[in-house]
Amino acid sequence: MRKLMTMLATIGLTTMSMAVQAQTAKVNGTVNGGQKAVEAASVGVLRAKDSSVVKLAVTDKAGQFEVEKLAAGKYLVVIQSVGYAKYYSESFDLGNGQSYTVKPVTLVNASKELQGVVVTSKKPFIEQKLDRTIINVDASPTNAGTTVMEVLEKSPGISVDKDGNISVKGKQGVVVMLDGKPTYLSAQDLANMLNNMSSSNLESIEIMTNPPARFDASGNSGVINIKTKKSKVMGYNASITTGYTQGVLPKTNNSINLNYRKGKMNFFGNASHNYNENFGELKIDRNFRNQTTNALLSTFDQLADNQREFKSYNYKAGFDYFMNKKTTLGLVVNGYDSKGIEYTDNTTFIKDPMGALVTRTQAINDVHLHFNNVGVNMNLRHVFDSTGKELTMDADYIRYTQDNTQMLTNDFYDHNGSIKAPKEILRGILPAAINIYSIKADYSQSLKGQMKLETGWKSSYVNTDNDAQYANWNGTSFVNDVTRSNHFLYKENINAAYLNLNKQFSKKWSAQLGLRAENTNITGNQLTTGEVFKRNYTQVFPTMYIGYTSNEKNQFALSYGRRIDRPNYQDLNPFFYFLDKYTYQVGNPYLRPQFSHNIELTHTFKGILNSSINYSTTNDILQDVLEQIDSTNSSFMKKSNIARRQNLGASVSLGMPVTKWFRTNIYMNGFYNKFTGVVNGGEISVTGATFMTNISNQFTLPKGWGAELSGFYRTGGVEGVLAMKSMGGLNIGFTKQVMKNKGTIRLVARDILYTQQFRGYSRYQNVDVTIRQARDSRVVNLSFTYRFSKGKTAAQRKRGGANEEQNRVNIGGGN
Template identity: 50%
Template structure:
């Protein structure tokens, strides 16, 4: 089996090494307009091969309707223009001999589409990964192996993204990613965010946008950058939609269904997305801990812990919205979304405790059960007004978000000696851990185009957040359930963030482009420990500059340099001093003394012939918020908490290549190497941890016929550093097959995720008196069968407004952060 794995890995990651003929490149450019000579912004432009009309590249017309294809080799080409609400348009066949001047096409004038489209389904093939000037875009449906997956598994495959064993998300080896859904932050704890994404069907998703250094318009939160998950929408008159049904079989079965509906008539557009997800999973976690004396570092006890966990979730997601077009220039919109995710968790835990000579003297058997109900409601009202045809516009959003978590748990412990004789009475701890979060946010943005293609942007934002956590613990004493005042706690956190920004971007010369931005954020926070009647307050003001510069050396080479300062505020759960137990000896605890962390990010990039992008990055982070493990040897306890433990330095290099190998084979490969160094104080001792990591991510897509296609994808990560954990190598290999049916109205996809069952997380950590190893695996090998049916009755709409980011992007993420 090992030779087979090696062969597949080489085929997956080494495919793009095919050479290219060295010829002088040329370019084709032009403009798209309607019959009134009005520029058609966002028209889709495709460059086709002249001999067989196969697609070589896609592009999008800018605000002036302009497009350009550069770095073209000698050969014959066609240009195809498509725009919603208009007839398709082709150019004449063009012949480039490698020594011609740039070709400027005659204006491509599109006629309006008047025919009804009853029973006709329009589909377009998009590349799986698109590299844009300020972000990387992953088109979710372009990957066969995404069928039947959830949103977290989609992120796991995205270039530069890492998902650890607990669902924490990193970008290019850096923690502190701000995750948005349709521009709105999720505002959840790491665990709750992971559960939300695990219960969000891939069939609901359209794109994943990855921004490592966002401009000043975006919130400054997110040390590593922003990941924006965009759900499906449409631009079509009449009634249309899609329905998806998927079944997956791992150790347990998994079912998800989704329905997307859209209706547009006259001045009103309506949309609705509904999905259901039923998942049953298992998790196995083994921990070996050496409990050492803090002063002498001598071994005192050895723990061998084995946990078998099983979870069930049955989530329902729904989102409804409407846009009303007051005029051609003014649009009002509203949306309402809700997610309900009830679930149960059961954990059977075995702890074997030995002395320093390896003699077993105590066995603790624990059973932990939890019933959870998670619900969130999101409401948005938005406004957009275009002042004129130059692109000058004003937009505004108001958002309200409410999160409600009810978590009831019990922990029962039973104590035995090495011969399974009971050595003392068992005990049971009950807990009720409610959490309520309310967020109100508003923002306004103004865009002003300037002469010479430049643009000026400015905006303001204000948000208020209140979290209320009232944890109650009860202990079983003499057969009676008694309130445990020592563990119970009531914590309220209130925060207001006010922000303003300006941004100026445009060409500096024929070869130089630049962008400068500055964002000001004020944070006012108050935390109240109701139980102990103690209060902490914070008030700080920060500036966050951003700068981008791009140099086009020639037709083949484009260089870019950018800088940004960012902040990562503690998520609300981390500030909450609650205690949550895994077993009698292992728990996690919040830290109300957490301070924000700040980072400086610099990136230098080079793009060669528009298909190969290389990026070098440097990041310096102070007061880094990091999850650490601390131990109490006397009580034999280990607990996890967040702390401002260290400063971090990271240097990395990433290479991204997407290109057609042949007419029927397209390859996409991403490679990232990073070096991380943490240095700080943990448990009163100076700790220095350093590690290097290499990550490879690849997808090979094969067009077998007009209706059949296949895909192989996967990733591999070497040993490296994740916080204070030294992780072992891990990887995954996926296979997929797809068939278009019912005159392309339907599709059937079969895929196998984690074919060789290699998604097994292993790590170790050693510092101060902490010495532990971890092994964890889940129900990751799954066979999925997915059917999707698309229907429409109407005609395409070329002027539907874009749904924009909301005003609550940062706050929604910090309901937990990651």
């Protein structure tokens, strides 16, 4: 394996030369359904080499179609219509100015083919597209019984730190979306949601390191779009999954997916319940030194044992109404509710320079958490004609609430175990509410010369209300602590417009140019202190893509984009969150947005080997920084604009069948980070290289059996002022098809070697801290899925939400 990894890592990228030449040709034909012509059938012209969509058309009343202005090349045609099975033509060659007539097509009634038959298709675990990497969740047996966060942790190029912060290819600042809509959550709240959301409801995860202009410009390292499951079957179909996971503590997951379509109505929904008991072990060692002589003054050895118990529910329900062949209306309601308890027993040993115990602090932190979310989406899609003119509109309302309470008790003992100081009890009542309103419209149209125009606008409004109410126990009652309490209101309005042009110059060359403008208006109001801050700015974000196909085996793409990462509203809120008397987290109202320039060159060989090199530079990087107050021997974490980051990386991805029964996916990524800036008034310069790999081997065995052996490894590296040590994980899974392939049994063991643990340190100015963290990651899961349906294949419905346009059409394969 080491030799194989070395060989793949040395695969180089070639450079390109420019030659642009325009050609035109056309394809026509006739479609019927037995004795009559089929009107409004979808016709797609696909490139023969990769089945990618080149141009779309619709048949007229006589069942005839014609697709013009095609470049010379090798193509095939795919035709589909409601109630009929999909049809693929033979491949054919088109020369410059030539015309090709497809043999008369007779579609087969799908109900005769598919009634009572379960159709299954096996997607690869990893798919590489021009502008994104796609993770098909169900294609990996070891995803059974996992949470969404656990799937992300083993996805190629993604790493998750001890606090749930997500990085892509060594860069933080990624935007996580659900079904094409931003979550608008802080890093901590997002981590809580993903850690308690079952992966059984997921269809795929899209990773876009350089998204096109139609996406929000937020996210310096790109966008992760988490897609939930949808169906494409007329009549009804459903699947039920139940599973049990055992680590040190138990976990269960249960889910159901439903879809029913009849006539002009399509109803869909899914729901899941997740019960999760988990533990965490946190060890923090801190050294306090004399800032003049660097002599050791004292040490703090901190051990925190954390236990969590969560019950969570996820649901989605909606319908599509097909008013006519051109217009579809949709409504989607989704939600999430989670209740849990976190109990932390935290012991801090304070020692003198000689290692003698001076004080032992026992801190019990009892937190009751309740997260709730509901979202409503109304959408419209209208196709004007067969030339590709299309309008989509979305209106969204999303509300997040949390109702958390914290009780922190500190007891102080001397080296003999006698009480050294009075007990301290701190109570925190921490409600929060987030309201999001969003409306957007997107329009696309094909132009002359094999050009496509996309344009649109979006306005979003976010209101948050965080009220941190802390009180100290005085022996008889709780008294409000005005130094720690804070009521913070935050309002944000972003107005955006974009223009995107895509042109196919020839069989070999294509290009895409985009420009997005965003106007941001922010108001923060600290009601407790009366402090108000306002910020208004407008920025433009260009994107560029150049594609080159040298031959049927080799394709190249060069992309560039400028992006922004705005501070989370909760990071701007100067609230306190305590682990114990000496360790806490605090917000920073003076944060500024960070901006980045990203460039990437990719190469695809035979559709199975993908390699890339990328470079980015980010100014005013937002980073968690550990600061220390020597006078109180306390440390706190705060987000700050600390530095300028430069990131240089290279990656290689190989996905291919080794034999008929063995398929492998190998992903490797190496990157180099350099941070230069000022922290706590002192200059820093930190550099480090990191290598990470994800390997998934899937085996198709006789009699309905399957297996997977997968794992990941990441060497040490740096993220801002934090140096991280190596970590990894090894997983194995087995599947068995039962009940005439309608049922699937999965048995999975994850993190077999118990190596998925975080270790790191920070040493700069007066900070000298070492951190180790572990959780209940070595587990065994047993799950069962049953699928049943009665119906026939239908055209794919609109996905709902503010999704990108190409994902609303599933002609010729697609995603």
